[in-house]
Amino acid sequence: MTRVVLLGPTGPNSPEGHPLLTALPGSPTVIGRLHGQLASLDPNPITIVRAEIADQYEGYSGTVVRTEDLAADLRAIADAVEDATENLLIMPANSVIHDELIYQITKSKRGALALVAKEPRPVDENGEPLVEEEVVPIEEALPEIGDHVHEGLPVRARISKSRVVSVGSAYHAVTRPNAVLLGPLYLHHKHAPTLAEAARELAGMAHLLGPEDDLVQLLVLCLVRRGVSVGIRGRRDLFYQRVTSQESADEAVAAMAEYDEDRSRLNNAVKGADGFFTTFFVSTYSRFIARWAARRGLTPNQVTLFSIFLGVASATCFATGTRAGAIAGAVLIYFAFVFDCVDGQLARYARKFGVLGAWLDATFDRFKEYVVFAGLAIGAAVAGLGDVWTLALAALALQSVRHLLDFSFGAANRRKPSAPPRPGLALSVSPDTELRAALEQRRAAKQEENAGVARTLLRMWAKAGRFRAIYWARKMVVFPIGERFAAIAITAALFDPRVTFITLLIWGSVALVYTLTGRLVRSLA
Template sequence: MTRVVLLGASPGPENSPTGLRLAALPGNPTVAERLRGQLTSLDPRLATIESGDVATALRALADVAEATTESLFIIPENSLIHDELIYQITKAKRGALALVAKEPRPEVTEEEQDAQEDVVPIDEAEPEIGLNRLEGLPVRSRVGKSRVVSVGTASHAVTRPNAVLLGPLHVSARNAPMLAQTCRELAAMADKFGEDDDLVQLIVFGLVRNGVSVGLRGRRDLFYRRVTTQEEVNEAGAEMAGMNEDRARLNNAVKGADGFFTTYFVSTYSRFIARWAARRGLTPNQVTLISIALGVAAAACFATGDRPWMVLGGVLIYFAFVFDCVDGQVARYARKFGVLGAWLDATFDRFKEYVVFAGLAVGWVVSGNSDDIWILALAAIGLQSVRHLLDFSFGVANRRKPPSPLPTLALDAPDDRALRQALTRRKVERSQGLRGVLKMWTKAGKFRAVHWARKMIVFPIGERFAAIAITAALFDARITFLTLVIWGSVAAAYTLTGRLMRSLV
């Protein structure tokens, strides 16, 4: 469950009316009514905090955070937002996540570019009070590639601000106590904040200075905007209606970190199968059963040892993998998750592989070849079993590892200079020894060839099923097993080396 906190009018001269109506929607609901309707599935007992008085609002939020054992989703009441964006933010695994918009870079002439060569590097830049505005909010946040680096206020300077915090903020249950503490500390110094300081911005200001890593989420292909006038409501409503939320939801149903084969030869169309299946009421478990059936049928074809059937087996094992991807995509698109489904998916992925291994070995023997093939089959099964054991054990151990603490800064410090210096020192420390090697290898991933090479070398399930399908259809079982054992051994060595290094840092 998620505890939802609705913030009333943000502090400042532009108080957000709650009577603005969305004429284009059935029932002509107000902005606040629509948002409440969207959030009741998350939390039927929404907490509402009037944010006109900053200190009172912060103390009220602290009370909510102290009383909950759940994650918190904080959002201004005058928000127009897609359902899918709410879902994406609240399901994030980050300890804290904020929706941000970066200030667009101005287009400059050649003369201005030449003049910018004299611009002071950010490491030497002086902190400033952000005066620019973006979507009605002061630009007082500095964000990096993955998290909020620093936040300022009307009396707290920030080094080269480049973004605004739009409003939605998700804080995990483990960070709820820190949220409560931060809100009480901020309430005690409310007189230092200005009329244009946004409440969400103040909350993130405190969290970042107290060492909480606040991740970033952009709007991408989804919609979010705060509205304060009927004209803004009409404009935002038209813009939101012109965006294809269902297509965005479908795209988000596909894993973003899949392997090369899955990305280019499966996910390009499997998402549409997933949508078709979901709209016809098929559950993820039913799709999993289809995948299992195709895998068993492929094994039966391989067991004949005849070339036409081997080719058919290669086609069937490919589509068994396609439906293995589809079941997860159906679950994410239809938002139907369950313990049984997760268990079935993980268990029968291995079942399909091992049944296919057996089918290949049987087919080799019935074709009049030596039964020594079983040695290769058992080697492939053993190697894959050990790899999965290592993957599982490392995942469990890694989840138990506490996150590396971030530098902190007193809330009453007038600027973020000391915080940025501490972050610089931390960066230098993490660039030495094994950490430096791992960081350099991570940075190499920005090159597309290296990125996909790293994806393929670990021999993920997509590449394994592709290797089985291609080698079995074009060659024979011995070539298939040799490919699996050799590539699998390289993948195991690479993975084990990386995980040993990560365990030592």
């Protein structure tokens, strides 16, 4: 479960007239729709809202906390989150958002994650970027109280490629602000006491803050100044907007209708780091099979069992020792792998996860592979090609060793010490100069630490991965399951089982050496 805290609009983001706006599909009001979307996360959310408009938020499940000013807002948030034992989703109550975006944010593995929008660069009347004269390098820039506005929010946050660097307010100055924090903030419960403590401290400084300061940005300010790493993500191909009037609500509904939420959900069901063969010869269409299965009520476990059946059928065909059997086995082993991908994509698309399904998927991937080895060896004996069991057992042993090394290295990585905490800065300090200096010092120390031969090699190899050819070559050389099944299908259909096993042994040995070398270098780094 997730504890949901909704923040009533304040300041410039207060709706004109009634805060509950109509004309949204599926619900008569914005807040009603949002409650429906969040019910599966938290059926009883806490809503923190100003007393003068609190009546509009009554009648829904959960608790409504009435406040009088910004200081009371911050203290109410601290009270709501400090004892949390579940992860937190903090979101403005006037949000119009896709269900899929909520899902993606709340499934993040980051300790803290904020939805952001970068301030667009100014352009001329032809849409060409304006070149600012005498741009001061960021190292020499002075902190400022941002006066730009983007999407109704003051641009008072500095973001990098992966996280929030600094956040400002009417009192806190930021070096070169470039973004706004749109609204949803997802937080691991381990950071809840830190946020509560900092929010109470900031409440004592509320007289220094301005009416334009946004609550979400102030909360991220608290986290960053306490040394919490806040990751960022954009809306990408999904929709999010705060609405402040009936007109903006209608515009948001019209804009959201132009997005294909189901397509985004389907694309998100496909793993982003799959191998070459899986990416280009399976996932291009397997996702649509997953959607078809979901719409007919099929479960991932049923698809897994069908994949196992195809694997056994493939082994049976290979065992006939005939050319027709080899071709049929090759086709079946390919589709066994296709449905092995479909079961995971179906689980992610339909959001049906289970321990049994994970165990079946992990265990029977190996089973299908090894039963096909047996089928090929039997087929070779039937065809009179001689005894290839030695090759089959060698291939099985090699693959078993590779799996064992994969699991042991993963377990060792989980025992690695956590990274040192990020530097923070007292909320009483206005400019973020000291924070940026501390972050720069930390980066320099990390670079010095990474100056060894092993880390230099890893860094160079990582940079080489930016080239598309090297990226895919690295994916293929480790001989993942997609490439293994493809190698079995192609060599078994065109040649005899001896060629299949020799291919598996040679490619598998290269993969083993490559993997062991990489892990040894990582262990020394």
